[in-house]
Amino acid sequence: MRTSRCLHPFAAFIVLTAVSCAARPARVTAFHDPNMDFTLVKTAAVMPFVNLTPSQPAAERVRDVFMTMLQATGEIYVLPPGEVARGISRAAISNSAAPTPAETVALAKIVGADVIVTGTLREYGEVRSGSSAANVISLSLQMMESQTGRIVWSGSARRGGVDAADRLFGGGGEAMDVVTERAVADLLDQLFAQ
Amino acid sequence: MRGRLERRRPRSRGPVGAVVLAAALAFAAGASRAAGPPDLPAEGVVAVLPPENLGGSPAPLAEIRGAFRVALEERSIRVLDEATLDSFLASRRLRHTGGLSAEAAKALLEETGAGFALITSVDLHEDSPHPKVAMTSRLVSAGREAEIVWMDSVDAVAAESPGLLGMHRAGDAGVLRERVIVELADGVAARFREPTGASGKVGEGAPRAARRFRPRTFHRSPGPAPGEGRIRVAVMPFRNDSGRADAGNLVALQFVRRLAAWPGVEVVEPGVVREVLLRARLIQAEGISLPQADLVRELLDADVVVAGRVDEWRDAPGDGLVPSVSFSARGIDTRTRRVVWASTTGCRGDRGVFFFGVGRKRTANALAAEIVLGVVERALGERRGAPRSE
Known part of the structure; x- marks a missing residue:
């Protein structure tokens, strides 16, 4: 009995240490339109992303990963980027990263x-x-x-960064492609979660 | 009514799946033998076209061309004399020698008697204290149709096999160049010796992509395979966002090489694709659109169009740096006008390397070749049921 009493504080220490060293959960925020029937979504066009980072090809790279992972879910077919570019050109969308509702409707039709x-x-x-x-x-x-151009889902995710373990033990975190996949997976979780 | 999106969960194959897979593998093993490249004549005259420099730095192209001629002649392969070939190229105003158009292929046979063209690209030529050389060659049949009958890519790095105390380390690029040319010429000779055997087709001893270089993000449509029996694939030039000149062409060439080596796949000669793109004035700045895919099907009779984008190609000059390649690729079924597979891959040459750099890829070209093999395996491997050998 004495032994088990000694183990309890030790176990608690282990648990506390593990929790404090664990990676921070991804920060997620999402919106789902309660009136939208998402089962009707079969085909998606992914527009070029707005790039607020100094890395020039980053937005296209992340878009590629998102398109592939979205299609890999098996639920939504993603149009090839060349077809989306043709649609943007045909619909004469001036700012392809932020189309107006009217432009969205026109593009979706094309x-x-x-x-x-x-x-x-x-x-x-x-x-x-x-x-x-x-x-x-x-x-x-x-x-x-595509019918009205209104927003039916919105989500955001952040992954990576310097955590407590990095500060204590050093290390350079995870590779960029791994971090990107995790962030995109978080966003897909938000999209498919109700 | 409010719907809910649900992801499809991968289902376990179970014993029935295993039996079906085994049957598919057995069928493909037979198919790979049946669907081999065309037989080559015992004595075909080869026209060695001037190499194309995709290396991003100067390379002695005339010297490389001469060395190829000598290497082929040493292997008892008849080579079209240089003056005749140069005169043919001048008369036809053929400046681009990185491919053979259908018209040029026909004229080559009719006017010079050469049955084949050896098309070579210098993918890397680093003449430094740590030299590196990489080349890709393909043998294309001349005559009625330009058809790829053999293709390979070889790279040599001085630091790869230095020997004891560095005694066998190649000091200059010339030695490496010679090694690469000899290996490629051996491949051509083997193709001539064994017309239906040494085609480099998977299942005839070709290696499988290392697990660490397989694509991390990949999708393949669950629908039926495009085309019936033999798939005809057209590889478009990849869009290049990497900053390294010709990186798009280098990745596209690796796709051509890996697909051409796959059983049941016929790849349209890149020179033919280029000619059609120019004639139809097809500009695909953001990738191929569906009307363009229709046009490619119409003009090239292609079942699948492969297109993509390269966003990183780092050659890693010197000895200590590690190469890095990142690209995305898609296969579009021209019949259904849908993407049948998509892949996004990026990795460094030292991925999964822990001890003394064993297994490290030292050139971006070798790394790209490995990644592309992984993509092609996933895109066609299980579907076509190609036999594999470790």
Whole structure:
């Protein structure tokens, strides 16, 4: 009995240490239009993302990952980027990253999409905190339906960054492609969760 | 009524799936033998076209061309004399020698008697204290149709096999160049010796992509395979956002190489694709659109169009740096006008390497070749049921 009493504080210490060292959960915020029937969404067109980072090809890279992972869910067919570019040109959309509702409707009609997805890449690349450095990505997406052009889903995710373990033990965090996949997976979780 | 999106969960194949897969593999093993490239004549004259420099730095192209001629002649392959070929190229005003159009292929046979063209690209030529050389060659049949009958890519790095105390380390790019040319010429000779055997087709001893270089983000449509029996694939030039000149062409070439080596797949010669794109004035700045895919089907009779974008190609000059490649690729079924597979891949040459750099890829070209093999395996492997060998 005495032994078990001694183990309890030790176990509590282990649990507390594990919890404090665990990676921070992804910061997520999402909106779902309660009146939207998402089962009707079969085809999506993903617009070029707004790039607020200094890395020039980052937005296209993240868009590619998102398009592939969205299609890999098996529920939504994603139009090829060349077809989306043709639609943008035909619909004469001046700012393809942020189309107006009227432009959204016109584009969806041209390319035959049920929804249009737009996105903003806010952070991408390495961040530093003291002597530690790690990769980080911050991304927000919006989905607009093709009939009215209104937003039916919106979500954002942030992954990576310097955490307590990096500060204590050093290390450069995870590779950029891993961090990107995790952020996109978070966004897909938000999209498919009700 | 409010709907809810649900993801499809991958279903376990179970014993029935295993039997079906085994049957598919057995069928494909037979198909790979039946659907081999055309037989080559025992004595075909080869026209060695001037190499194309995709290396991003100067390379002795005339010297490389001469070395190829000598290497082929040493292997008892008849080579079209240089003056005749140059005169043919001048008369036809053929400046681009990185491919063979259908018209040029026909004229080559009729006017010079050469049955084949050896098309070579210098993918990397680093003449430094740590030299590196990479080349890709393909043998294309001349005559009625330009058809790829053999293709390979070889790279050599001085630091790869230095030997004891670095005694076998190649000091200059010339030695590496010679090694690469000899290996490629051996491949051509083997193709001539064994017309239906040494085609480099998967299942005939070709390696499988290392697990660490397989694509992390990949999708393949669950629908039926495009085309019936043999798939005809057209690989478009990839859009290049990498900053490295010709990176798009280099990745596209690796796709051509890997697809051409796959059983049941016929790849349209890139020179033919280029000619059609120019004639139809097809500009695909953001990738191929569906009307363009229709046009490619109409003009090239292609079942699948492969297109993509390269966003990173780092050659890693010197010895200590690690190459890095990142690209996305899509296959569009021209019949259904849908994307049948999509992949986004990016990795460094030292992914999964822990001890003494064993297994590290030292050139971006070798890394791209490995990644593309992984993509092609996932895109066609299980569907076509190609036999594999470790």
